Every structure is written in C-alpha cells, then in structure tokens.
Amino acid sequence: MMSGSKGKIPKSCSKLDEDGNEVRRGPWTLEEDNLLIQHITSHGKGQWNSLSKSAGLKRTGKSCRLRWLNYLKPDIKRGNLSPHEQLLILELHSRWGNRWSKIAQHLPGRTDNEIKNYWRTRVQKQARQLKIDSNSNNFLEAVRLYWMPRLLEKMEQNAKSSSSETPNLAISAAAAPPSPIQISHPAPPNSEMEIEEISRVLSSPESFDEDCGYREDITGYGECHAAVADWFGEEIGMSSFWNSDELWQFRRFD
DNA sequence: AAGTCACCCAACCGCGTCTCT
DNA sequence: TAGAGACGCGGTTGGGTGACT
Known part of the structure; x- marks a missing residue:
C-alpha cells in the first residue's frame, strides 16, 4: 500500500530527537507500513513508543498510532461517504x-x-x-x-x-x-x-x-x-x- | 503547454486526560 | 498525592492532484 494512497512518491524527512536518535516524519513508506502491520499482527497494539522502537521504526509512537488508526487498521473503510x-x-x-x-x-x-x-x-x-x-x-x-x-x-x-x-x-x-x-x-x-x-x-x-x-x-x-x-x-x-x-x-x- | 488555483486528505502539533508508579 | 509518561482528541498544515485559464 502506498503512503498517501494516490501513488505519491513518499518524501519522508528525518530529524533528531533530544537523545540524538533519528526520527522520521512525513509520508509513510511501504516498508514502514509493512513493519508496523507485521509488528501489530504478532505483538498487538498499545505502548506505541516502545512498539515503534521494537518494530524498528524511526517514528514517534504518536505517528505510529495515527498511521494505524487512520490508515492501516484492517476494518478501515475507504472511498466516498455514502x-x-x-x-x-x-x-x-x-x-x-x-x-x-x-x-x-x-x-x-x-x-x-x-x-x-x-x-x-x-x-x-x-x-x-x-x-x-x-x-x-x-x-x-x-x-x-x-x-x-x-x-x-x-x-x-x-x-x-x-x-x-x-x-x-x-x-x-x-x-x-x-x-x-x-x-x-x-x-x-x-x-x-x-x-x-x-x-x-x-x-x-x-x-x-x-x-x-x-x-x-x-x-x-x-x-x-x-x-x-x-x-x-x-x-x-x-x-x-x-x-x-x-x-x-x-x-x-x- | 504552462501556470494558477482550489480541493482533498495524510500527517503533524499542542494540549488535556488517563494511568501507573 | 504528585509526577511522569502514554494516550486520545481536535485543530492545523502541507503537498499532490486535477480543473481551469
């Protein structure tokens, strides 16, 4: 699945957090989506900050949670509102x-x-x-x-x-x-x-x-x-x- | 064909609330 | 009970896209 869902080329950017760790921002890549899905499938969701780290994602917990809830969750319904x-x-x-x-x-x-x-x-x-x-x-x-x-x-x-x-x-x-x-x-x-x-x-x-x-x-x-x-x-x-x-x-x- | 504009929507931000220690 | 961290919510932003000129 493509980040942004319209075939946009993801141009994620990175910055460093207060501990000097790289934190990615911007559109999610397919690889990141897959990492998040796989991790939640096998370990469940919650504890987003630690989940992000253990999944190997350079994202904030907030970002992971939002991506899951608004885009990746299996029961998300897409398309025009009826x-x-x-x-x-x-x-x-x-x-x-x-x-x-x-x-x-x-x-x-x-x-x-x-x-x-x-x-x-x-x-x-x-x-x-x-x-x-x-x-x-x-x-x-x-x-x-x-x-x-x-x-x-x-x-x-x-x-x-x-x-x-x-x-x-x-x-x-x-x-x-x-x-x-x-x-x-x-x-x-x-x-x-x-x-x-x-x-x-x-x-x-x-x-x-x-x-x-x-x-x-x-x-x-x-x-x-x-x-x-x-x-x-x-x-x-x-x-x-x-x-x-x-x-x-x-x-x-x- | 190129430029401009409006629309859409994913993602971020700030802040309040909740939970745990 | 207080403090810290996690979570959730609502507001806002920024970039891609298509329509229009």
Missing part, C-alpha cells in the same frame, strides 16, 4: 458539535480524521457559500430542512434501483483483486425499510441516549461486511444541493 453516512454525520454533529471521535463511533470503518476532513472541506464550504456560520442555528436549520431530505431522497432512489438490480456482492468480492491488507467494508442499507427506519430514528429525539448515542444500531449494518470498494460511487454534488430559491430562503433566517 449519503447514509453523510446524513449521520450531519445529524450527530448537530447534537455533539466537533466531537469527531464520538461521531466516528457511529460510523463503522470511518475515522475521526476522515469525518473531520469531510466536515471542513464539504460542509464548511457549503456554509461559506451561504455566507453563514456552519455552527449557527441558521445553518443547522438549513441542513435539517434541505440537506437531510436530499440525502434521504438519494438513499431511497438508491434502494429502489438496487432492489431492481441487486448487485451480487459476493461475486464482486470474489472478483476483487487481492489486497496486501484485507480491508472489509460495511454493506450499505439497501432496503426501503431500512431507510424508513433510519429516517424514523433520526427524527425521533426519544430514540437518542443523551451520552451514549442511539439506543439502536441506526447504522443498520453493524456486523455485516462485504468487500465492495464503494457502495455509493457517485459523488453527491454538494455544491448543487441548494438552488437559488433555497439559498434565498436560508438568508431570510438571518
């Missing part, structure tokens, strides 16, 4: 704010870093275009009134099309090229019943635990995994989510 996941992020962020790790706990296979990046690059961009603060009530209102229904609509469309031409995930998985690290992906919600359930839970305050989150597994696909690269390959065109009439209505909130 409308379902986007909906959850919007909903959970409206409740908890920038509690990225807490939000990530409700999106299997997604990291807090990924969710944070999504929020900063997509959601905040949308707020900037509307010229409203992404943490303001106006923006939350706009999200609830327009963005969330759009995502639900998209999920319903997807459910309908997938029920008429249900892809054979098992075949897709079998046909997928072998990966050096087995990454499994949660299967998406693909029935109208599931979507209705998600809508119900999202719109029902009673179904929400104050501190622990949803009482039910609203992700609906808890342990179900299939090796599909990306359920919702089609990118949701965020910038076109709101038409000019809607934009005008948002600004009336001000």
Whole structure:
C-alpha cells in the first residue's frame, strides 16, 4: 500500500530527537507500513513508543498510532461517504458539535480524521457559500430542512434501483483483486425499510441516549461486511444541493 | 503547454486526560 | 498525592492532484 494512497512518491524527512536518535516524519513508506502491520499482527497494539522502537521504526509512537488508526487498521473503510453516512454525520454533529471521535463511533470503518476532513472541506464550504456560520442555528436549520431530505431522497432512489438490480456482492468480492491488507467494508442499507427506519430514528429525539448515542444500531449494518470498494460511487454534488430559491430562503433566517 | 488555483486528505502539533508508579 | 509518561482528541498544515485559464 502506498503512503498517501494516490501513488505519491513518499518524501519522508528525518530529524533528531533530544537523545540524538533519528526520527522520521512525513509520508509513510511501504516498508514502514509493512513493519508496523507485521509488528501489530504478532505483538498487538498499545505502548506505541516502545512498539515503534521494537518494530524498528524511526517514528514517534504518536505517528505510529495515527498511521494505524487512520490508515492501516484492517476494518478501515475507504472511498466516498455514502449519503447514509453523510446524513449521520450531519445529524450527530448537530447534537455533539466537533466531537469527531464520538461521531466516528457511529460510523463503522470511518475515522475521526476522515469525518473531520469531510466536515471542513464539504460542509464548511457549503456554509461559506451561504455566507453563514456552519455552527449557527441558521445553518443547522438549513441542513435539517434541505440537506437531510436530499440525502434521504438519494438513499431511497438508491434502494429502489438496487432492489431492481441487486448487485451480487459476493461475486464482486470474489472478483476483487487481492489486497496486501484485507480491508472489509460495511454493506450499505439497501432496503426501503431500512431507510424508513433510519429516517424514523433520526427524527425521533426519544430514540437518542443523551451520552451514549442511539439506543439502536441506526447504522443498520453493524456486523455485516462485504468487500465492495464503494457502495455509493457517485459523488453527491454538494455544491448543487441548494438552488437559488433555497439559498434565498436560508438568508431570510438571518 | 504552462501556470494558477482550489480541493482533498495524510500527517503533524499542542494540549488535556488517563494511568501507573 | 504528585509526577511522569502514554494516550486520545481536535485543530492545523502541507503537498499532490486535477480543473481551469
């Protein structure tokens, strides 16, 4: 696996720590990834500083931990966020704010870093275009009134099309090229019943635990995994989510 | 074809919290 | 109980990439 995942040529640099030991920084190389994976596979994780040393890595413990959690961990799900996941992020962020790790706990296979990046690059961009603060009530209102229904609509469309031409995930998985690290992906919600359930839970305050989150597994696909690269390959065109009439209505909130 | 810009995301940093001695 | 080290979280940065001019 390539550091940076896009075929970038790693240009790691080194510096010396206070003991004069070399400490590498920057993108991880394939060799470093393999060392870390092998070491965690045989010895387990934890004690990151000593793990780094005993694995022969010239990295800080912090760096090793981050690399593992955000990139190498076997259950990491990659690819675009599905409308379902986007909906959850919007909903959970409206409740908890920038509690990225807490939000990530409700999106299997997604990291807090990924969710944070999504929020900063997509959601905040949308707020900037509307010229409203992404943490303001106006923006939350706009999200609830327009963005969330759009995502639900998209999920319903997807459910309908997938029920008429249900892809054979098992075949897709079998046909997928072998990966050096087995990454499994949660299967998406693909029935109208599931979507209705998600809508119900999202719109029902009673179904929400104050501190622990949803009482039910609203992700609906808890342990179900299939090796599909990306359920919702089609990118949701965020910038076109709101038409000019809607934009005008948002600004009336001000 | 070359330059510029915006976007995306991996990785780093600082700081608060937890755990161990 | 206090101090040190490890861990975890949220904010920020920097470089690669593709779109646009």
